[in-house]
Amino acid sequence: MGFFQKIADFFTSTRRPASDTPLLSTEELKKKILDLNKDSRPYQIRPANSDEEGVDFVAEWKIVDAKWYQIFAKAALKDTFKIFLKLHSETSEVHALDQRFTVAWSAGIPVLSMSVSAFRGQQQSVEFGTNYAFTEKGELGQVYNYHFSTNEMKKPIQDAVTGGGWIYRGVVRKGKL
Numbered sequence: 001m002g003f004f005q006k007i008a009d010f011f012t013s014t015r016r017p018a019s020d021t022p023l024l025s026t027e028e029l030k031k032k033i034l035d036l037n038k039d040s041r042p043y044q045i046r047p048a049n050s051d052e053e054g055v056d057f058v059a060e061w062k063i064v065d066a067k068w069y070q071i072f073a074k075a076a077l078k079d080t081f082k083i084f085l086k087l088h089s090e091t092s093e094v095h096a097l098d099q100r101f102t103v104a105w106s107a108g109i110p111v112l113s114m115s116v117s118a119f120r121g122q123q124q125s126v127e128f129g130t131n132y133a134f135t136e137k138g139e140l141g142q143v144y145n146y147h148f149s150t151n152e153m154k155k156p157i158q159d160a161v162t163g164g165g166w167i168y169r170g171v172v173r174k175g176k177l
Contacts, residue, residue, distance in 0.1 A: 001016075012169065012170035012171070012172070013096070013154065013158075013168070013170035014167065014168060014169045014170050015158045015161070015162050015167070015168040016162065016167050016168075017161075017162040017163070017164075017165050017166065017167065018162075021162065021163065021164075021165040022165055023092060023164070023165035023166070024164035024165055024166070026087055026089045028164065029087065029094075029160075029161070029164045029166060030056070030057075030087070032160045032163070032164055033045055033057060033085070033157065033160055033161070034047075034057075035160075036156050036157065036160055041062075041152075042061055042062055042152065043059055043060060043061050043062060043152065043153040044059070044060060044062055045057055045058070045059045045085075045157070046058055046060075048084070052084065054086065054174070054177060055084040055085060055086045055177055056085055056086055056087050057084075057085040058082055058083070058084055058085070059082065059083040059085065059153050059157060060081070060082040060083075061081070061153070081098055081099060081100045081150065082098070082099050083096050083097070083098055083099075083153065083154065083157065084096065084097045084098075084099065084174075084177060085157070086177040087166075091167075092165065092166045092167065093166060093167040093168075093169050094161045094166055094167070094168050094169065095169050095170075095171050095176065095177045096157075096168060096169065096170050096171065097170075097171050097172075097173070097174060097176075097177055098150075098170075
């Protein structure tokens with residue numbers, strides 16, 4: 001692979017498997033992607049629904065999950081995003097498109113709205129923070145500490161795809177999915 005290809009791959013978040021990696025079938029790769037779902041992870045990967053026509057899977061923060069939204073609310077997360085995944089069996093590639101949303105909080109409940117940002121393509125972001133206040137013991141202490149990174153979601157997906165012998169290719173518009 002040439003220098004310019006490496007630069008292009010870097011900017012599009014494209015990852016390639018090692019040359020000796022065995023190629024999984026489409027069905028085996030789908031299972032491997034869905035197996036990434038764990039209750040302990042702040043994201044989920046689900047089959048796309050009819051409103052998300054043209055893609056196979058959607059990975060997204062569990063911002064509306066009852067177990068997780070309190071954590072996201074305390075963190076006052078202002079942006080969230082989804083990764084749309086489309087499998088291309090003929091080329092053994094998974095095309096991925098990131099989409100960012102703005103989150104507004106109302107009485108601790110998330111309300112999602114589309115961002116008016118002109119962002120398209122691949123997103124790398126980290127949100128973190130901490131809050132100190134008086135604890136139940138009446139002492140000043142850390143109430144919460146959080147860290148959310150897009151790589152928490154992206155890296156396991158990229159590793160599953162490339163571990164299955166497929167290419168994870170970041171795209172910049174839906175037409176390229």
